[in-house]
Structures are given as structure tokens and as C-alpha cells.
Amino acid sequence: xxxxxxxxxxxxxxxxxxxxxxNIQDDITxxxxxxxxxxxxxxxxxxxxxxxxxxxxxxxxTYNERDNLPVIVWLLTKTFQENNIDYEIIVIDDNxxxxxxxIAKQLQKIYGxxxxxxxxxxxxxxxxxxYVHGIxxxxxxxxFILDADMSHHPKxxxxxxxxxxxxxxxxxTGTRYxxxxxxxxxxxxxxxxxxxxxxLATVLLRPxxxxxxxxFRLYKKEVLSKLISACISKGYVFQMEMMVxxxxxxxxxxxxxxxFVDRVFGDSKMGAMEIVSxxxxxxxxxxxx
Ligand SMILES: Nc1nc2c(ncn2[C@@H]2O[C@H](COP(=O)(O)OP(=O)(O)O)[C@@H](O)[C@H]2O)c(=O)[nH]1
Ligand SMILES: [Mg+2]
Numbered sequence: 001x002x003x004x005x006x007x008x009x010x011x012x013x014x015x016x017x018x019x020x021x022x023n024i025q026d027d028i029t030x031x032x033x034x035x036x037x038x039x040x041x042x043x044x045x046x047x048x049x050x051x052x053x054x055x056x057x058x059x060x061x062t063y064n065e066r067d068n069l070p071v072i073v074w075l076l077t078k079t080f081q082e083n084n085i086d087y088e089i090i091v092i093d094d095n096x097x098x099x100x101x102x103i104a105k106q107l108q109k110i111y112g113x114x115x116x117x118x119x120x121x122x123x124x125x126x127x128x129x130x131y132v133h134g135i136x137x138x139x140x141x142x143x144f145i146l147d148a149d150m151s152h153h154p155k156x157x158x159x160x161x162x163x164x165x166x167x168x169x170x171x172x173t174g175t176r177y178x179x180x181x182x183x184x185x186x187x188x189x190x191x192x193x194x195x196x197x198x199x200l201a202t203v204l205l206r207p208x209x210x211x212x213x214x215x216f217r218l219y220k221k222e223v224l225s226k227l228i229s230a231c232i233s234k235g236y237v238f239q240m241e242m243m244v245x246x247x248x249x250x251x252x253x254x255x256x257x258x259x260f261v262d263r264v265f266g267d268s269k270m271g272a273m274e275i276v277s278x279x280x281x282x283x284x285x286x287x288x289x
Contacts, residue, residue: 181258213240
């Protein structure tokens with residue numbers, strides 16, 4: 001099999017001898033993302049009659065995502081190949097105790113070293129710096145950022161690219177809080193936290209974007225580099241600061257409604273500590289901006 005061809009449902013045998021096949025995962029993904037009026041993908045599904053000479057680097061930060069990584073990589077590859085888009089996936093693993101990096105190495109063998117780049121770090125250094133680290137190795141002129149836990153489905157990427165191209169936008173952000181966007185699988189507490197975080201940030205900083213804390217975004221590479229070097233926040237507040245700075249620099253931002261589906265495998269790293277540090281970071285920004 002040529003390394004860059006779409007690997008048909010690779011299966012990964014885990015050390016505890018139960019095996020995971022992509023088909024099962026894909027079923028889960030499709031069934032959990034079924035939404036009533038998803039007309040935004042009925043047209044423009046493919047780019048076959050649209051020329052796209054750009055290269056898209058996907059920054060994929062991982063911490064304990066061994067069950068999710070094969071599926072998200074498979075979905076990304078499928079999406080890019082079906083749309084004739086040049087891409088690379090940069091996995092930034094922070095020495096996950098569950099052995100995510102080992103899985104990533106297997107995926108690199110399947111898909112090729114030009115498609116899967118491994119840029120691991122020695123320990124859990126946080127999300128903000130993971131992007132800083134990842135972008136240094138990106139060879140694309142556009143950068144996608146998304147979570148590795150399948151909460152962000154790659155099926156929205158062609159629409160994000162299309163919107164970016166139609167207006168030559170600097171940034172396109174996925175939004176859960178406009179149009180057909182939404183959140184599925186979160187309990188009330190988590191929904192309130194997310195809404196609260198967005199509300200607080202909107203009131204304090206007025207950035208003109210409906211989803212500030214989301215992290216499914218497309219950037220022109222030089223725009224992301226500039227934003228990253230201007231950002232002072234670490235952790236969860238980082239995503240929001242990026243949007244606030246973007247407005248400061250007068251970058252153009254588009255929004256594509258996305259459905260966010262809570263992770264099926266693994267645990268969220270969002271805890272009480274993250275909420276406290278988010279609030280602190282927000283206040284710091286409010287004072288600084
Ligand atoms: N490299 C790296 N990735 C992280 C870290 N914390 C979270 N992630 C990844 O960032 C993404 C979002 O984290 P997640 O726990 O799902 O956050 P939530 O969706 O807000 O609950 C996932 O792909 C995680 O694996 C970290 O410290 N380092
Ligand atoms: Mg998540």
C-alpha cells in the first residue's frame with residue numbers, strides 16, 4: 001500500500017489485547033453527529049472544481065488520546081484526500097502516560113512521515129505552548145487547530161476553507177453558538193461553564209465573535225504566528241485571547257457553525273483548576289488589553 005493512500009480501516013491492537021477498529025469508531029462518530037438540518041454540507045462537499053494550491057498544517061495537541069488519535073487521523077486524511085487538499089498533521093504529544101506517542105508512531109508508518117509529523121514534548125506543558133511548539137514545525141501556509149478527541153469533526157473543514165477563500169479571511173473559527181452550531185453530550189454543568197466563560201469574555205472584551213473559547217480554527221500561518229507571539233495567556237484562556245488580539249490587529253474573522261460532540265474516549269482535562277485559571281487569565285486580559 002502506498003504510504004499516502006487512504007488506509008482502509010487500520011486496526012490497532014492494544015496491549016490488553018482488545019482491538020479497536022476504525023469502522024466501529026466511525027459508526028460512533030456518524031451516529032453521534034447526526035443533526036436534523038445540516039444543509040451546510042449539501043453543497044460544496046468537494047473541491048474538485050475549485051483550485052487550491054495551499055497546504056494545510058493541522059496542529060493536533062494530545063494528552064492521553066490513544067483511543068481517539070487513530071480515528072481523528074483517519075477522518076482528517078479522508079477529508080483532505082476527498083477534497084484534493086495538501087496537508088500535514090503535526091501531533092504534539094506531552095509524554096502522555098497512556099502511550100499516545102506509540103500509537104502516533106504506528107500511524108506515521110501507515111500514512112507516511114510527510115503526512116504525520118511527531119513533535120513530542122517531555123511533559124504536560126499545556127495547550128497554549130503546544131500550539132507555539134507545533135507551528136514552528138509547520139510547512140503549510142495555512143494552519144488548522146482542532147482537538148484530538150473527536151469533539152471537532154473534520155467534515156467541517158472544507159466549509160471553513162471555502163469561507164476563508166471566498167473572502168480571503170485571516171481566520172475562520174468554528175462556532176457552537178451561532179447558526180446550526182451546537183454542543184452535544186455535555187452535562188448541564190459543563191454547558192453552563194462554557195456559556196458562562198463565553199458570556200464573561202464577551203462582556204469584558206467585546207471581541208465580536210460568537211464562540212471565544214472554542215478551539216476549532218483555521219488561520220493564515222503568518223496571522224497565527226503573530227497572534228501567538230502577542231498572546232500572554234497560557235491554558236484555556238489562550239483561545240479567547242487569540243480572538244481578542246485578532247480584533248486588536250484588525251484581522252478578518254469568519255465563522256462556520258459546528259456541532260461539538262463530547263469525547264467518547266478518555267477524560268477531559270478541564271477541571272476546577274482550569275476554571276479558576278481561566279477566570280484569572282480573563283481578568284488579567286481585561287486589565288492588559
Ligand atoms: N499536548 C497537550 N495536549 C493537551 C494538553 N491538555 C489538553 N490537551 C489536548 O487538547 C485537546 C483539548 O483537551 P480536552 O481535555 O478535550 O479539553 P475539553 O474539550 O475542553 O474538555 C485534546 O486534544 C487534548 O488531548 C496538554 O497539556 N498538552
Ligand atoms: Mg475535549
